[in-house]
Amino acid sequence: MRNSKMDITQEEYAEAGPEKEQKTQAADRPPKAGRTSSIIHQTAVRKQRRRRFIQKAIFSVFRLSAVINALALFIIIYFMVKNGIGAISWEFLSEAPRDSMTKGGILPCIVGTILLGVGAILVAMPIGVASAIYLNEYARPGKVLRTIRLGINNLAGVPSVVFGLFGLAFFVIYLDMGVSILAGALTLGAMSLPVVIGSTEEAFKAVPDTYREASLGLGATKWQTIYRVVLPTALPGVLTGGILGLSRAAGETAPIMFTAAVFFTPDLPESIFSEIMALPYHIYVLATAGTEIEATRPLQYGTALVLITLVLGMNLIAIIWRARLRKRLKG
């Protein structure tokens, strides 16, 4: 019985030929008359057609979201380039502002933003990675861990201006750092901490337990296991955390306007206790508080263009670095 049925199917297959068979399976058209004998087959084809339709619809929605995302970025960049490219020149990039900031360049702002970004990472990475190691590898599940996590999650939701005020009250005034790179970097670091912790933890979770077992099984201590196996394996992911933290820090205005950045200081910083200019704050100042807001529009867009290029450039470098690390791991 079973045999004979199989024979029929095979004959049919031979008769229809592999190409036709494939087309039928694609369910774009009704099954051939010879096949209608099987109810199961009919139902399957109908079901498949439905599934295909739903699948297509859902994919279209996903694709649309992705396209909208890319489009938004593209529009922003296009707008900035269109309005700002005219202001870009070697002078613009290499000189300090002059004539009440209506002329000249933005070098102090570029330097300031880079220093703040690097400073924020230097603050957030060690603390963030250490926290993630503790939370993910050492801490026992329980009340304490839950409380700490709650704290971190809430930290991520605190508005940046609150961080700015905190930085002013704590670093600038209470710890007497003054308005300085140090105070700004600490404030930005504190703000990007949740991002760094979150992505580092994700990266650690993605390291298979079998690596940990293998390492411990060879007589490695827990710390050796983390330091020599888990951390290197997770490094690309940890790096992503760094990138995200950095991009967020570099573009923020509110946390630095009370802690690190000043309206105008033409000199490059001398130490970490110097006050500085920064790109986002400079844009803010030119666009809202300058003497000639309209006349400096090109400068504002030019500055914004530089800021965006800087952030995207840093991201790109980090992404390339990460890809190379991944490749080295996978071999």
Added chain:
Amino acid sequence: MSDSKSNGVKMTSKHLDFYYGNFQALHDVSLEFKKQQVTALIGPSGCGKSTYLRCLNRMNDLIPIARVEGKIMLEDEDIYDPSLDVVMLRRRVGMVFQKPNPFPKSVYENVAYGLRVNGIRDKGLIEQRVTESIQRAALWDEVKDRLQESALGLSGGQQQRLCIARALAVEPEVVLMDEPASALDPIATQKIEDLIHELKKEYTIIIVTHSMQQAARVSDITAFFYIGKLIEVGDTDTLFTRPRLKQTEDYITGRFG
């Protein structure tokens, strides 16, 4: 205790119960492992062989819900004694896992890893040990030109032999093997079995296997587990030809056909 050394007993478990939370995975297992002997643990899937093996180097400590009752002795030491250094224990009782799990590092670094974490710095010594260990694991010819390449690029069988080499490099006293040949072709399996014969001269070996033939070929003693209980243990030849219990016989003959 004192005579345990003289009659060559390396490890003993005494009335071992093991729990995953409320689920008891091992019931009252008492076994002895002698030096220069290979003991095979056999039994149907899920009967607790891996669980038992992982008790012997306290790998189950990593599972938060795991709980052990009873005793396991390594020579004269209780390995679950709170004062015992578990890192030290795992240096002495090495393990090869069911699935190959090389680190995402180079072939060379995989084998050198155990030496490095144990504080060996001498480059010449490390290189010599790495070479030796890979040779012993019957892998040398296949990897000698790609020692600096990632171990993840090796085939499954090669990875497993690399894991064996890695375990051997730190010269453990006892080697636990959890189905080391399950991912290997017959030739590589043959190599592993030869290796086990070779290692037997110096080490105590405990191997989990699903293959009756393999158990018969490599082991001196065979222990049959069934749903968390040790059913029968004895001389491999005797156990396979004249099992005392019907359960054992059913399992063995079922597999032999």
